[in-house]
Amino acid sequence: MTRMNEADPLFEAIVNLSKRRGIVFPSADIYGGFRSTYDYGPIGVLLLRNVKDAWWESMVQKRHEVVGLDASILSPPQVWEASGHLANFTDPLVDCKECGNRFREDKLEDPNACPNCKAKGSFTEARQFNLMFETQAGPVADAGAVAYLRPETAQGMFINFANVLNTSRKKPPFGIAQVGKSFRNEITPGNFVFRTREFEQMEMEYFVPPDDAEKWYEYWCQERMDWYLNLGMTADKVRLRPHDDDELSHYSSGTSDVEYMFPWGWDELEGIANRGDFDLTQHAEHSGQKLDYFDPTTDTRWTPHVIEPAAGATRTMMAFLIDAYTEETGETERTVLRLHHKLAPYKVAVLPLSKKSELEGPAQKLFDELAQVYMCDYDQTQAIGKRYRRQDEIGTPYCVTVDFDTLEDQAVTIRSRDSMEQERVSLDKVLPWLNDKLS
Ligand code: GAP
Numbered sequence: 001m002t003r004m005n006e007a008d009p010l011f012e013a014i015v016n017l018s019k020r021r022g023i024v025f026p027s028a029d030i031y032g033g034f035r036s037t038y039d040y041g042p043i044g045v046l047l048l049r050n051v052k053d054a055w056w057e058s059m060v061q062k063r064h065e066v067v068g069l070d071a072s073i074l075s076p077p078q079v080w081e082a083s084g085h086l087a088n089f090t091d092p093l094v095d096c097k098e099c100g101n102r103f104r105e106d107k108l109e110d111p112n113a114c115p116n117c118k119a120k121g122s123f124t125e126a127r128q129f130n131l132m133f134e135t136q137a138g139p140v141a142d143a144g145a146v147a148y149l150r151p152e153t154a155q156g157m158f159i160n161f162a163n164v165l166n167t168s169r170k171k172p173p174f175g176i177a178q179v180g181k182s183f184r185n186e187i188t189p190g191n192f193v194f195r196t197r198e199f200e201q202m203e204m205e206y207f208v209p210p211d212d213a214e215k216w217y218e219y220w221c222q223e224r225m226d227w228y229l230n231l232g233m234t235a236d237k238v239r240l241r242p243h244d245d246d247e248l249s250h251y252s253s254g255t256s257d258v259e260y261m262f263p264w265g266w267d268e269l270e271g272i273a274n275r276g277d278f279d280l281t282q283h284a285e286h287s288g289q290k291l292d293y294f295d296p297t298t299d300t301r302w303t304p305h306v307i308e309p310a311a312g313a314t315r316t317m318m319a320f321l322i323d324a325y326t327e328e329t330g331e332t333e334r335t336v337l338r339l340h341h342k343l344a345p346y347k348v349a350v351l352p353l354s355k356k357s358e359l360e361g362p363a364q365k366l367f368d369e370l371a372q373v374y375m376c377d378y379d380q381t382q383a384i385g386k387r388y389r390r391q392d393e394i395g396t397p398y399c400v401t402v403d404f405d406t407l408e409d410q411a412v413t414i415r416s417r418d419s420m421e422q423e424r425v426s427l428d429k430v431l432p433w434l435n436d437k438l439s
Pocket of ligand 1: 152154193198199200203268269271308310313314315316
């Protein structure tokens with residue numbers, strides 16, 4: 001993967017829009033930013049939340065055999081010893097002896113040339129750098145206080161396997177799903193929020209009878225591809241790529257990546273892995289607890305195999321943002337985020353034509369009604385055309401304008417983001433009209 005050229009017009013446009021419209025800000029901005037960390041602003045927090053909610057809806061809400069979990073971020077070394085992360089979760093690190101910059105050796109375009117100072121043959125021998133953030137839990141900084149910020153949400157699901165099995169009365173095939181923050185001390189974070197040290201994941205561990213693992217692996221590959229497509233991602237910009245044998249993680253007997261065509265080329269959005277019984281077996285051995293399933297139909301105990309669809313929420317949000325970003329020229333020049341309505345930060349904006357007028361009463365009343373159901377914006381500043389453009393830029397599918405005729409005919413104008421067509425709808429029909437379009 002190459003880093004995105006910062007002069008790339010699409011990259012520049014997305015970063016500028018993100019900052020200008022409150023989608024993503026560099027973290028600690030007033031202090032000059034902090035090491036590739038980002039804050040999600042008023043619009044970004046809604047977009048990110050909608051991505052996570054759409055995932056949760058399809059992976060948990062709509063499936064009776066999947067349950068949710070919210071495990072802790074801090075965890076003891078035993079978890080990471082058993083999972084293999086203490087030994088294996090490393091990237092090869094090289095230093096440039098000329099300029100002192102550090103790089104991931106496996107991501108260098110030319111392994112002999114420093115991308116920063118261009119010196120040739122200036123790299124040190126690669127050493128394995130563990131990506132986990134280590135910290136201390138408790139007031140005494142001794143060896144017993146060592147804790148790690150989780151580098152993936154997955155292990156929380158494995159170590160709670162027995163808790164969930166015993167309390168939820170599920171039996172394989174069943175899944176445990178989780179959305180939450182993960183932390184990796186990436187050597188080269190970059191490409192905006194694509195690779196950061198603090199990010200959010202959406203992962204599900206699907207526990208299946210060993211003989212059915214391959215079937216479920218194929219099933220989840222298809223399901224996950226469909227999720228991106230159903231949310232409007234451009235079909236020829238998303239693909240499923242099976243890993244070559246030399247790419248497979250230490251735990252995996254088969255992995256496919258869902259990839260998106262980012263401005264720098266195809267890159268990963270999600271990995272779907274057939275993890276076998278690796279995780280449950282490891283944690284059973286290290287903890288001394290039974291992590292298997294007693295099958296009353298066959299009177300046998302067996303360790304379920306695991307199929308894991310593991311996606312990045314922040315990275316997926318960025319992909320949807322890039323995919324939706326459109327600059328239109330011609331009669332109307334505008335920037336539009338053509339987001340699927342499920343992902344749009346605001347579903348509707350209520351716009352009284354003139355502020356500080358008798359329009360405020362009905363506009364506020366309409367906002368109160370719609371806001372019971374939908375995330376709504378309310379904007380009464382500047383000319384109406386400018387307000388439409390502002391809503392286009394953040395992807396709001398519908399704008400409802402309350403004008404002076406409203407006082408007479410009890411109707412409003414609804415303008416659609418994509419077609420820019422306008423329709424007069426009576427005030428008491430606005431909510432059902434929206435329900436129909438946004439369902
Ligand atoms: N439990 C398996 C696992 O964590 P992974 O491929 O390392 O697998 C899953 O991570 C997803 O998490 C990736 O496909 C990516 O979307 C996201 N991800 C991983 N590292 C990331 C980072 N540094 N910044 C943003 N997203 C990241």
